Amino acid sequence: MFIDSSRPPGSAIAAPHSSSYVLRVSLTAALAGFIFGFDTVVISGANLPIKELWHTSPLFHGVFIMSMALWGTVVGAIFGGIPTEKWGRKKVLVWIGILFSVSAAGTALAPDPYTFSFFRFVGGVGIGVSSVAAPTYISEISTPANRGRLGALYQFNIVFGILIAYLSNYFLEGVGGDNDWRWMLGALAVPSLIYSALVVGVPESPRWLLTHRNDAGNAKKIMAKLGIANPDAEADIVVKNHLSERTGRKASVFSPRYSRVMWLAFMVAFFNQVSGINFILYYAPEILERAGLAAKDSLLNSIALGGTNLVFTFVGLYLIDRIGRKTLLIIGSLGYIVSLSMVAWCFYSGAGAGLLMGFLLLFIAAHAIGQGAVIWVFISEIFPNNVRALGQSFGASVHWVFAALITLVTPVFLDQTDGLLKDDPWIIFAFFAFMMVLQLVWVLARVPETKGVALEELEKQLVRPE
Numbered sequence: 001m002f003i004d005s006s007r008p009p010g011s012a013i014a015a016p017h018s019s020s021y022v023l024r025v026s027l028t029a030a031l032a033g034f035i036f037g038f039d040t041v042v043i044s045g046a047n048l049p050i051k052e053l054w055h056t057s058p059l060f061h062g063v064f065i066m067s068m069a070l071w072g073t074v075v076g077a078i079f080g081g082i083p084t085e086k087w088g089r090k091k092v093l094v095w096i097g098i099l100f101s102v103s104a105a106g107t108a109l110a111p112d113p114y115t116f117s118f119f120r121f122v123g124g125v126g127i128g129v130s131s132v133a134a135p136t137y138i139s140e141i142s143t144p145a146n147r148g149r150l151g152a153l154y155q156f157n158i159v160f161g162i163l164i165a166y167l168s169n170y171f172l173e174g175v176g177g178d179n180d181w182r183w184m185l186g187a188l189a190v191p192s193l194i195y196s197a198l199v200v201g202v203p204e205s206p207r208w209l210l211t212h213r214n215d216a217g218n219a220k221k222i223m224a225k226l227g228i229a230n231p232d233a234e235a236d237i238v239v240k241n242h243l244s245e246r247t248g249r250k251a252s253v254f255s256p257r258y259s260r261v262m263w264l265a266f267m268v269a270f271f272n273q274v275s276g277i278n279f280i281l282y283y284a285p286e287i288l289e290r291a292g293l294a295a296k297d298s299l300l301n302s303i304a305l306g307g308t309n310l311v312f313t314f315v316g317l318y319l320i321d322r323i324g325r326k327t328l329l330i331i332g333s334l335g336y337i338v339s340l341s342m343v344a345w346c347f348y349s350g351a352g353a354g355l356l357m358g359f360l361l362l363f364i365a366a367h368a369i370g371q372g373a374v375i376w377v378f379i380s381e382i383f384p385n386n387v388r389a390l391g392q393s394f395g396a397s398v399h400w401v402f403a404a405l406i407t408l409v410t411p412v413f414l415d416q417t418d419g420l421l422k423d424d425p426w427i428i429f430a431f432f433a434f435m436m437v438l439q440l441v442w443v444l445a446r447v448p449e450t451k452g453v454a455l456e457e458l459e460k461q462l463v464r465p466e
Contacts, residue, residue: 022226023150025202026138029093030153031195032130035100037161038168038188039069039123041281044302045169046181053178054113064117067408069124074400076128081393084129085212089137089389090204092129097196099126101189108186123188131396135380136389140205141226144452148320151377152313159313159368161191162281163306170303207455210235211242211385241456242385253383253390257464261382264447264462265395268329268378271439272371273402275336276432280360281305282407287360288353290425301357305364309372312365316373324451325374326443332370333440339363340433347426375399381450384459 043066051061084092099122106119134154142150172183206226209219216239220231228234253262280287288301320328339362346356375395383391450458 019146019227022141022143022146025141026150026153028195028198028202029134029137030150030157031191031198032093032096032134033154033157034161034164035097035188035192035195036127036130037158037163038165038191039100039103039127039161040158041162041165042169042184042188043069043120044166045173045184049178049181050113050116056113060113062408065113065120067404068117068120069127070400070404070407072121072124072126073128073131074124074397074404075121076125077131077393077396077400078128079393080129080132080396081390084133084136084389084393085387088204088208088212089133089140090199090202092133093137093199093202094196096126096130096133097192097199099123099129100192101196104186104189104192108182108189128396128400131376131399132389132393135376136392137205139377139380139455140207140385140388141203144454146321147381148325148377148451149317151380152317152320152373154376155372156310156313156317159306159309159372163303163310166303166306206235207238207385210238237456238385241459253387253394258383258387258391260464261391261462262394264382265379265391266398267442267446268371268375269395269398270402271435271442272375272399273406274432274435275367275371275439276340276363276406276429277367277371278403278407279428279432280363287425288357290347304357304361308361308364309368312368313372316369319369320373320377321451324449325378326447326449326451328370328374329443329447330370330440332366332372332374333436333443335362335366335370336436337433337440339366340429340436344426344429344433347424347429378450381455381458382462384463385455 047066050065056065080092083095103119103123103126106122107116110116110119135151138151138154139147168187169184172187173180175183203222203225204218206219206222209215209222216235220235223231223234316328339359342359343356343363345351346359379395380388380392448462453461
């Protein structure tokens with residue numbers, strides 16, 4: 001939805017029905033996040049059964065079976081901006097659903113580890129592209145007043161998908177005997193097919209139609225349906241900004257003009273991962289076992305982590321348009337520093353597993369309120385219309401490359417037998433805590449507040465004029 005920058009932020013007049021329509025469309029697009037979260041975690045239930053079935057080497061199992069989706073995610077994030085810019089946000093969202101459906105069916109029916117790895121890679125590509133297309137689309141159909149809440153629906157669905165995957169694995173255990181894992185992975189086909197059917201009914205982004213297809217007629221019709229009081233005037237603003245931005249040349253996201261927004265996207269994605277969030281989510285059972293908790297309780301603790309993530313993501317959704325992105329990042333940074341420092345202390349002092357679990361839950365809560373709620377919203381709104389999808393692709397790529405690196409190198413440090421820090425695991429948590437001190441300094445010094453500011457107005461504030 002568009003806001004005339006000459007009006008106060010958030011002052012657009014919408015038709016009575018428009019709010020529910022925009023929410024419904026945004027929620028549909030954000031369901032890509034649910035499949036993203038489900039697909040990321042569902043492999044945990046198939047880990048040991050697959051290892052026992054195909055007897056692959058530890059190296060093959062780690063690089064292909066467990067990590068192939070992550071490599072696909074990196075590829076999808078790096079290249080996902082190209083089709084999103086060229087073919088439109090809606091078409092790419094439809095293809096994401098198809099990729100997820102094919103991946104779910106392929107992994108569930110895979111006869112060998114090579115086929116299985118291929119279809120996991122396909123699903124990973126879908127995850128990577130979804131982290132580009134869905135936040136971009138939602139930011140372009142929302143208002144400054146609700147852009148944070150609607151954009152954060154993507155993160156909420158990721159977290160919800162993670163929790164449902166944990167529960168699905170739990171309830172499907174024992175259903176199919178030795179083929180339990182196939183049911184667990186195949187379950188993803190249900191939400192994937194539902195999402196594919198629903199997303200066909202969403203409209204294309206009016207901003208994309210105006211700036212990439214010069215299709216003012218359809219763009220204005222969609223704007224009217226979204227509740228824009230004066231589609232003609234709002235379309236003129238977007239086109240005027242578009243012509244001013246391009247200045248007769250092909251837009252490049254790596255132009256010096258965009259250096260500030262590129263650094264903002266890089267740093268928010270970088271700090272998101274050096275908080276240790278993926279490391280803690282992926283290795284939580286092992287971390288708790290190192291602290292003395294019984295292995296049989298690992299699934300229950302995973303559900304506790306997922307439930308805490310979901311509850312505090314609701315809190316982030318409630319606050320993001322009320323107190324702003326920067327304030328949430330500050331609150332989250334403080335929570336990170338306290339929780340990670342105390343986890344490090346628990347390992348260093350030999351404190352009990354219950355206390356360590358409490359601080360891990362505090363860490364998850366800090367992430368959900370701060371970085372978790374903010375990252376996809378912030379990256380999607382700081383780039384200009386001309387390069388928004390490519391900018392989102394850049395930010396998502398940074399996020400996933402560091403996620404892959406941290407997830408893959410962590411065992412080198414954490415392994416109880418050969419790990420470099422096998423006797424001092426507290427050091428890695430102390431490192432994460434130190435990085436969050438740096439994040440707090442960066443947020444206070446460099447991060448602008450984007451709450452309640454129209455996208456075209458943000459462009460004027462953050463992009464260097466030629």
